[in-house]
Amino acid sequence: MTLSDKNFAFVMHCGEMGSRWGFNRTIGQMCGLLIITKEPMTANEIADALSISRGNVSMGIKELQSWRLIKVHHIPGDRKEYYAPAGTIWDMANRVFEERKKREIDPTLSLLRDNLLEPATNDDEKFAQQQMHEIHDLLETVTKWSSELQRLSPEQLQSLMKLGSGIGKVLDFKDKILKKP
Amino acid sequence: MTLSDKNFAFVMHCGEMGSRWGFNRTIGQMCGLLIITKEPMTANEIADALSISRGNVSMGIKELQSWRLIKVHHIPGDRKEYYAPAGTIWDMANRVFEERKKREIDPTLSLLRDNLLEPATNDDEKFAQQQMHEIHDLLETVTKWSSELQRLSPEQLQSLMKLGSGIGKVLDFKDKILKKP
DNA sequence: CATAGCTTTCATTATTTATTGAAACTTGAG
DNA sequence: CTCAAGTTTCAATAAATAATGAAAGCTATG
Numbered sequence: 098m099t100l101s102d103k104n105f106a107f108v109m110h111c112g113e114m115g116s117r118w119g120f121n122r123t124i125g126q127m128c129g130l131l132i133i134t135k136e137p138m139t140a141n142e143i144a145d146a147l148s149i150s151r152g153n154v155s156m157g158i159k160e161l162q163s164w165r166l167i168k169v170h171h172i173p174g175d176r177k178e179y180y181a182p183a184g185t186i187w188d189m190a191n192r193v194f195e196e197r198k199k200r201e202i203d204p205t206l207s208l209l210r211d212n213l214l215e216p217a218t219n220d221d222e223k224f225a226q227q228q229m230h231e232i233h234d235l236l237e238t239v240t241k242w243s244s245e246l247q248r249l250s251p252e253q254l255q256s257l258m259k260l261g262s263g264i265g266k267v268l269d270f271k272d273k274i275l276k277k278p
Numbered sequence: 279m280t281l282s283d284k285n286f287a288f289v290m291h292c293g294e295m296g297s298r299w300g301f302n303r304t305i306g307q308m309c310g311l312l313i314i315t316k317e318p319m320t321a322n323e324i325a326d327a328l329s330i331s332r333g334n335v336s337m338g339i340k341e342l343q344s345w346r347l348i349k350v351h352h353i354p355g356d357r358k359e360y361y362a363p364a365g366t367i368w369d370m371a372n373r374v375f376e377e378r379k380k381r382e383i384d385p386t387l388s389l390l391r392d393n394l395l396e397p398a399t400n401d402d403e404k405f406a407q408q409q410m411h412e413i414h415d416l417l418e419t420v421t422k423w424s425s426e427l428q429r430l431s432p433e434q435l436q437s438l439m440k441l442g443s444g445i446g447k448v449l450d451f452k453d454k455i456l457k458k459p
Numbered sequence: 460c461a462t463a464g465c466t467t468t469c470a471t472t473a474t475t476t477a478t479t480g481a482a483a484c485t486t487g488a489g
Numbered sequence: 490c491t492c493a494a495g496t497t498t499c500a501a502t503a504a505a506t507a508a509t510g511a512a513a514g515c516t517a518t519g
Contacts, residue, residue, distance in 0.1 A: 260426075
């Protein structure tokens with residue numbers, strides 16, 4: 098099966114963006130390819146479509162699974178594994194978001210926590226700790242906020258985002274609202 | 279000037295995280311170093327503190343300036359340039375966020391827009407376009423939302439984030455609120 | 460307008476990251 | 490148990506990215 102020009106362009110774009118989204122070129126391409134392909138694909142089909150080695154596909158699959166972005170399908174009487182996206186676009190975006198938080202924020206939060214437990218021993222350390230404290234608080238707020246957002250239903254989340262400029266107005270009323278039982 | 283062990287550990291951590299945050303090791307270190315150092319630093323001081331070449335520092339400064347994360351200070355009677363963070367921790371986080379949106383989302387949004395203008399010419403393209411449409415809508419919602427958030431004052435934003443689980447309750451009331459004049 | 464003091468550039472080199480493909484491994488069917 | 494169809498691993502290699510440092514470029518001052 099060979100991709101149309103437009104679809105090929107999309108897949109290549111995903112490749113170019115791959116490293117910015119947190120993986121590498123090949124894995125970006127694989128992800129894009131699986132998203133725009135209706136039927137689940139075998140590893141060999143992926144390798145052919147992208148002109149990359151079978152081994153590389155195997156690595157990529159492992160990585161995409163670690164991000165929980167793809168799932169395996171089986172066809173009765175066929176020993177091959179077929180791969181497909183592990184959910185809706187929305188699900189996938191959430192997974193990427195979550196996974197990146199884990200890689201980009203959590204380790205720093207943990208380092209900062211440890212650092213702030215020990216008392217500063219001189220002025221340089223005192224100033225540094227103030228700064229680290231600010232970073233810590235910021236990251237913690239973001240973390241808490243993002244886990245609140247995850248807790249909302251997709252509908253609530255959509256509704257919140259669609260609020261747009263209404264958000265300011267809503268905020269003005271929050272105190273009143275939160276006092277009600 | 280030499281860093282204490284704790285401060286050094288923080289700077290090295292910033293280096294390790296650098297590439298996950300969107301730059302590279304050295305630039306991560308430079309950023310961390312400038313944040314925890316009270317006084318603005320010269321390029322040579324930075325090179326010494328991190329044991330890297332003067333040329334590398336120059337590159338890093340250029341890059342950090344393109345992210346608008348640092349600014350230049352001058353001391354009367356001194357021809358050297360002194361560098362310091364270009365704002366509060368909060369400001370810097372915002373800048374990184376904005377810049378990353380520009381690099382990670384905007385190009386894809388643009389590609390998708392172009393692609394969706396042309397009609398699909400067969401079933402594969404039709405399916406692909408449905409998927410791209412979903413991605414497009416998701417990215418557009420996120421983009422609009424993030425620009426709304428940027429429009430809020432830091433205080434409002436803090437207050438929104440601190441809402442935490444209250445957000446669900448507030449959402450339930452939004453329809454009532456938005457009807458009021 | 461010459462130069463000292465500083466910054467930037469960029470070709471070269473070093474380091475890191477990704478890819479290949481052959482060999483090893485796994486597994487279901489006969 | 491054996492084989493064939495498939496998958497994974499990993500040492501070797503290729504490609505991409507980052508760092509160095511010498512040379513070129515600026516610019517404030519005498």
